[in-house]
Amino acid sequence: MSMELDKDTHKAALDSLEKYLRDELDLPVGNLEIAGLLTFFVQEIGPSLYNKGVREAQARMQARVADIDMEVYEDEFGYWKKSPRRR
Template sequence: MTVVKIPKEEREQLIQGIQGYFLDEREEEIGELAAGFMLDFFLKEAGPYLYNQGVMDAKKLLQQKVLNMEEDLDALRRPINLHERY
């Protein structure tokens, strides 16, 4: 399984967010190491679900774009009248 790579600055923000959550919601202080382990756990466990949801969202968006393009192309078609002569 591929581990999600997060840039250092973003990882630090996420760790601070986890620490803030524990302090605000549970009135517990946890260190950077514990928060980092928790982040890694959630990335490993929830990451594939979130990734798959992102893929499905992108697929739906592309399908809608293709449908819109088909409708736009159909609107460009010209009628053919076989009964008219030159």
């Protein structure tokens, strides 16, 4: 699976990365270098973050499926239990 950002997210990430490098690290870096660095991060770290999100979603779904028995369970043969007068 190819890890890519949509156009707006890519632009926002470039702007944020440039600001971080400039303001926090005092590194004046050009657009080409920033784009390359972002591509590296997305391709190198992106799959790890994606896989973590998938694992967390699976765990949540499995927990919900496990709870479904309690939510939809109905006692069987309850007619006689509801009325003490009936025999």
